Amino acid sequence: MNTILPPQEQIIVFLNCDDNIFETFSSANLGGRSLKRFANPLLFFAEWEKSKFNLVAIVSQSEVLGIGGISLLETLVNKKNINVPFFLVSQQLSESTVRMTLKSGVADVFKLPIQKENLEIRIPFLIEKWNDLKHANTVLDFHKYKTPFIKRVFDIFFASLALLLLSPLLITVCILLKLESRGPIFYYALRVGSGYRTFKFYKFRSMYVNADKRLKDLKHLNQYAPAADEATTNKAEEEYLCDECKAAGTGCKFPIYSDTIQWCEKQYSESKKAKAGSAFFKLKDDPRITKVGKFIRNSSIDELPQLWNVIIGDMSIVGNRPLPLYEAEKLTTDKYAMRFMAPAGITGLWQVEKRGKGEMSEEERLMLDNKYAENHSFWYDIKLILRTIPALLQKESV
Known part of the structure; x- marks a missing residue:
């Protein structure tokens, strides 16, 4: 007799996020996904290596060129082989900075203060469609x-x-x-x-x-x-x-x-x-x-x-x-x-x-x-x- 296993819990990880940011995300409807918070990337890496939980996205509060920004994304992809949507929460953003960040592979950027409605629309969509959208720099076959x-x-x-x-x-x-x-x-x-x-x-x-x-x-x-x-x-x-x-x-x-x-x-x-x-x-x-x-x-x-x-x-x-x-x-x-x-x-x-x-x-x-x-x-x-x-x-x- 085959046993049907329950679907594995989907988890969004938060790195370097303060209480206000985490509360904003916690109050948003993100499709029933669980939120897990780590004070820094090292603690996350240790937990990840041990349990290999069902990670579906990472949210980092950092400036684009900070230690929790593009450099952290490169570590996740190249050294840890973690290819999930990576979101940045930042205070200082310009149009050119956002463009550079998206080209580097960041899924999306949220500028403070964050509107909860934006989170509810954008994060679940990008998680669900990430396999189709992660090659965003490839021109779509419009025809x-x-x-x-x-x-x-x-x-x-x-x-x-x-x-x-x-x-x-x-x-x-x-x-x-x-x-x-x-x-x-x-x-x-x-x-x-x-x-x-x-x-x-x-x-x-x-x-x-x-x-x-x-x-x-x-x-x-x-x-x-x-x-x-x-x-x-x-x-x-x-x-x-x-x-x-x-x-x-x-x-x-x-x-x-x-x-x-x-x-x-x-x-x-x-x-x-x-x-x-x-x-x-x-x-x-x-x-x-x-x-x-x-x-x-x-x-x-x-x-x-x-x-x-x-x-x-x-x-x-x-x-x-x-x-x-x-x-x-x-x-x-x-x-x-x-x-x-x-x-x-x-x-x-x-x-x-x-x-x-x-x-x-x-x-x-x-x-x-x-x-x-x-x-x-x-x-x-x-x-x-x-x-x-x-x-x-x-x-x-x-």
Whole structure:
């Protein structure tokens, strides 16, 4: 008679971690795994050599170049033959430091103070998928993904039916946009979807064509900064080229098009970040956005032209949101690049999971994208569509 042995307890080891850090991890839901704490690596090595318990991850509190950082990881892999996800908890981190740390083989880095929700999403995922993700520097075969037949049929049927039923609304929006302001009705930006393929991503125009000039014309409404810097204002009107485009010696590589009109999407994104704290952008009504544009943005009607993207095969109803070129190019050799092994979609997992929760980080979104890429199916898509409806009723758009 064969005896079925109980599954061996999975253990996450903590090295050099203070009480606060260990308590934060202990209070997080890490998939039922046990936590074992050691004051230093030597004590851990002694226990490991003796019992060979089921180690699934190691968390070390250390600066990247400290004794508990990259050098400890090299010892674990090269001398102890321990190949499990290695996480760092650190106080001082920059973008370049994080990039270097991940390239060295560290699974993930958590900067203090730690958000428990980040731990609950990222640590279990990386433990479960570590065998697939530990060769993160290998470029994924993006072109392996093909839309399943049943999903493609559903996409065409759903998008066609939606366009038919919504045609009175779409025609009304087109008329209102034309009546309110001059300019094209639609615009498109280049986006990267499944298989890392670039396509034209359509939306209704929601801003005035001369949006930047309107900012200058209405700057007197800014009571917090009445004496705005004229040189800064004039500079915004000059032709924009980011450092990357200048280095390439080309024109803008990140354009948004509306018929014969062109904007730089990267300029808009960087300006928004740079001026996030500016009093001018605290005006109650953004002068760049038309009245009709404000309504269609708040109601997500501006996204409806993407139904055409679905019909022609660029996108699906459910999938990971397609990314601008300058964001997608950062993910080609990163462990998060798995997101491109799923269809690009109008709605997806992170939209319904986190809509209305402003504290969601970029890492959390990417991990949810990876989760969808690993688990998506036709019935899973149906569930997400049903969950999208109540998500749309929440105030904060994403």
